[in-house]
Amino acid sequence: MVPAELTQNAANGAPVVAGYDVGKVWVTVRWTYADGSAHTGLTKAVPIATTGSRLQVWVDHSDRVVGPPTSRGEAALDAVATAALVAPLAGTAAWGAGGIRRSRLMRRLAEWDAEWQQIGPQWRNFSDGKG
Missing domain, CATH: 1.20.5 (Single alpha-helices involved in coiled-coils or other helix-helix interfaces)
Incomplete structure (x- = not known):
């Protein structure tokens, strides 16, 4: 799990249309590792989240955003x-x-x-x- 930051307002994200997360939207997030390497990926967030909001995301060994264990x-x-x-x-x-x-x-x-x-x-x- 890594801390990430929204790169866009969630209100502009595409809505989640199926599953348990209906009501959330897809947003792009950015995170930086201790070695200084920056990464981006898509995750789900509440529609009221704004650019710069912080949230925790789970990533795999390929630096892709994944669901929690x-x-x-x-x-x-x-x-x-x-x-x-x-x-x-x-x-x-x-x-x-x-x-x-x-x-x-x-x-x-x-x-x-x-x-x-x-x-x-x-x-x-x-x-x-x-x-």
Whole structure:
């Protein structure tokens, strides 16, 4: 997070048209690092902000303005939502795999039964001393 300064009046900025920041506008900001290098980027601000107003912006390693990092609460909510979506999918996948395995086993058992229907009577005759 770095301190930045508006380079224009926010009233002249383009309005944010979607998301949680509707009512804010896009403005250009400028910030300077300790080494003296100046950078600019776009961020959202309230429409009443004026040129020279100070605000804090988050920047990434490429010096682009980005949103703030995820809070603990947001991360926990994301984890719970992911688990709530993935758990039924994993259960369905396991149930489906079991169903496929069961159908293959039942087919094999049916084949064995058909073979036994052919071979079984011959075995009985052989074991009775008639074969």
